Amino acid sequence: MLSYALDLPSAQFERPRSDIGPIVVVDDCALTGSRFRRFLQKYPDREVIFTPLYAHPELCEAIERDEPQVTACVNVRDLHDYASERFGNNHSEWQARWHERHPDSRYWIGRTEHLCFPWGETDTVTWNPKEERVEQGLSVVPPEHRLKTRPGADSSQRESSASVQVQPSPTGPIRPSPPVLFGQVGNHTIVANPEADVCIELGGTAAAMWHALVEHGTIGDTMGALRQAYSVGETTLRADLVDFAKQLAVHDLLHVPDGSFA
Incomplete structure (x- = not known):
């Protein structure tokens, strides 16, 4: 010690x-x-x-x-x-x-x-x-x-360590597929489905759309959250968001029940 x-x-x-x-x-x-x-x-x-x-x-x-x-x-x-x-x-x-x-x-x-x-x-x-x-x-x-890895500890004794991130619980019908894991790495969000052998890196607006979809679970609520952060028309935002969700669903990263885009 x-x-x-x-x-x-x-x-x-x-x-x-x-x-x-x-x-x-x-x-x-x-x-x-x-x-x-x-x-x-x-x-x-x-x-x-x-x-x-x-x-x-x-x-x-x-x-x-x-x-x-x-x-x-x-x-x-x-x-x-x-x-x-x-x-x-x-x-x-x-x-x-x-x-x-x-x-x-x-x-x-x-x-x-x-x-x-x-x-x-x-x-x-x-x-x-x-x-x-x-x-x-x-x-x-x-x-x-930990004394061993605290900030400012001698570099010869410091260990590399990744942060622990907790997966949030889904709140709506649109949600990550059951095997999916995701987390923040630097300025990007990594989303992976180990069962489907799929892993993607999201940045900028794509990462923002992912986190908003996970948090709100519906297209309507997600649009409301994104419009507060981005100056974009409702028609354009809906089209981009629906297209983004469809691509993720095709790759087994997002579960989108029938009728969720209505």
């Missing part, structure tokens, strides 16, 4: 190591043990005591069982494993797939609650079945609320 708060390398706050006695490794959490395994490779001949603040009991048991040099793995708080509840009868198959992807790095495979600390949040990974690869999971806490 001091290194993040003062923008100094964390190594400056480590006490000189001694060859006498065991190494006591303290960490905020241990989810799979892969980071701890990498640490052990640096000190193969030392006795080690591992004390994560948060960990699943089975992970601690696995570390003590698999690593003779670890005399104890003691956590302060137990994490709960939600994997069996989520995957049910497919739990064993799910674990086996992750073992195949990480055969030598993880002591234990589960799915625990997401952890956030003042200095940062835990890294998560997810499997992309379409690309058949492991990808970094999304962050939950905005960068400005």
Whole structure:
């Protein structure tokens, strides 16, 4: 926490190591043990005591069982494993797939609650079945609320992070198609339907029409909102708006029920 708060390398706050006695490794959490395994490779001949603040009991048991040099793995708080509840009868198959992807790095495979600390949040990974690869999971806490990524933090410690945007609930008959996701990226709006393999970028008036349609849900109400922002005739605005909505509907980005253009 001091290194993040003062923008100094964390190594400056480590006490000189001694060859006498065991190494006591303290960490905020241990989810799979892969980071701890990498640490052990640096000190193969030392006795080690591992004390994560948060960990699943089975992970601690696995570390003590698999690593003779670890005399104890003691956590302060137990994490709960939600994997069996989520995957049910497919739990064993799910674990086996992750073992195949990480055969030598993880002591234990589960799915625990997401952890956030003042200095940062835990890294998560997810499997992309379409690309058949492991990808970094999304962050939950905005960068400005984490010491690690707050504005003005030292660039060597800063992480890149995307903002979290919430999809608004539709209010009218004209609405985004069920699989559609959209969000603001810079000055543009990205609209995508992953099931239809369609993704478009909207800017200027096109982005304004999209957000107005999503917010109001009808051609009439959308026209009323847009006429307050743009100086354009009613006939021209209606024609442009209807044509825009039809194009989006053709590409499965917008759901337009029959009669919605009347």
